[in-house]
Amino acid sequence: MPGVIESRKCTVDGQRVHYLKxxxxxxxxxxxxxxxxxxxxxxxxxxxxxxYSLYAPDMxxxxxxxxxxxxxxxxxxxxxxxxFIQGLGLASPALVGxxxxxxxxxxxxxxxxxxxxxxxxxxxxxxxxxxxxxxxLGTGLWHIRKFLGRPNPxxxxxxxxxxxxxxxxxxxxxxxxxxxxxxxxxxxxxLPLASARKAxxxxxxxxxxxxxxxxxxxxxxxxxxxxxxLMRFLNGEQPAV
Numbered sequence: 472m473p474g475v476i477e478s479r480k481c482t483v484d485g486q487r488v489h490y491l492k493x494x495x496x497x498x499x500x501x502x503x504x505x506x507x508x509x510x511x512x513x514x515x516x517x518x519x520x521x522x523y524s525l526y527a528p529d530m531x532x533x534x535x536x537x538x539x540x541x542x543x544x545x546x547x548x549x550x551x552x553x554x555f556i557q558g559l560g561l562a563s564p565a566l567v568g569x570x571x572x573x574x575x576x577x578x579x580x581x582x583x584x585x586x587x588x589x590x591x592x593x594x595x596x597x598x599x600x601x602x603x604x605x606x607x608l609g610t611g612l613w614h615i616r617k618f619l620g621r622p623n624p625x626x627x628x629x630x631x632x633x634x635x636x637x638x639x640x641x642x643x644x645x646x647x648x649x650x651x652x653x654x655x656x657x658x659x660x661x662l663p664l665a666s667a668r669k670a671x672x673x674x675x676x677x678x679x680x681x682x683x684x685x686x687x688x689x690x691x692x693x694x695x696x697x698x699x700x701l702m703r704f705l706n707g708e709q710p711a712v
Contacts, residue, residue, distance in 0.1 A: 476516050480535075483554045489535035490528035490555070494520030497588075498564035499705065500556060501527040502572025504594075504688070506625055508534030511569070515690065518698045523705065526564075528555055530572070532626035542627035545638055548575045553583060565589040565705055569690060570661075571596055571628070574638055580649045581640075590651040591701065592670075594659050594687050597640045599666030644673035651677040652704045654697070658685040678709070 476493040491509045493516040501512040509527040516525045529536040531551050532543055552575055556564060565588050568576035573595030580587045630636040651674050655667040664681065671679040680700055682689040690697045703709075 474517055474520055476513060476520075478535075481555070481558060483551050483558055486531060486537040486539065486551070488528050488531070488537070488551065488555055490526055491516060492527075493517065493525045494523050496523045497705075498524045498526065498561040500552070500561065500564045500566050500576075501525060502530065502552065502566070502568040502575055503527070503533070504570030504572055505628065507569075510534070511691070514694055515567075515698060515701070518694075519702060519705075522702070526555075526559065526561070528552070530575070538626060540626065542629045544629050544631050545574065545578065545634070546631060549578045549582070552576075553579055553586070556586060563588040565591070567591040567593070567701070568595065569593040569688065573597075577640070577647075580651075581643055581647060584648050587649050589705065590647075590649045591654065591704065592651065593654045593690050594656060594662055594667075595653075596662070597638045598670045599639065599663060600637045601661050641669065641673060644670055645675065647674050647676075649676070650704075652700075653677055653679045654689055654700070655679065655681050656686045656689050656692070657681055657683045659687050660685070661687055 476491050479492055480487050480489050501515065503509060503511040509529045512527040516527060519525060530548050532538040532540065563586060566576035566579060573592040574597045576590060577592060577595060577597060580590045653667050653671055655664055657664055667679055671677045682693045686692050
């Protein structure tokens, strides 16, 4: 039912994955960032559920999904999300991802374009190195948790052998053949706006929307405007950028 958000679990490659489900209609999969979980998308699910079926999984190691390792490779998230989509029988869903989740969505669209209809990348990893200030923020939070004796609530992220440690993939972007909307904050402390502009130039079917101000999560900081933008893009309309 529109507006009703259900908490569900399924098994993906032997591991339990928790996800939120809302609405009826064409499928949309929402992936959270590396310091969040599926609850990041509750407002979006409530807003779009009258027109779309929305699925927001906790990625492996996050939220209520199984965490069998303290660290994961990008390929772990990609394979798990692909199997999640196929296991639920979702036909060519739109993928919407923030930060780490955006990078996972991007790899799925590059590797398995036949299962993706549209792609929305929000302040996404992989277009540039994380800024020095962003690295300082992340390291500072880690040391604070350690000093307070609190466990890290999120798994560590590992580069695979031969991979760029920042998962930069600019050379692969011209191969992307999925309609793509890139959404960014003007002053992102982690990932500079210049990287989003470069990605927009390299992706054949891409548009870019910049939200003014400081931050890393325009889908939360500008919810109403973001939801209007997302709805237009999912409906096949040219977003006003």
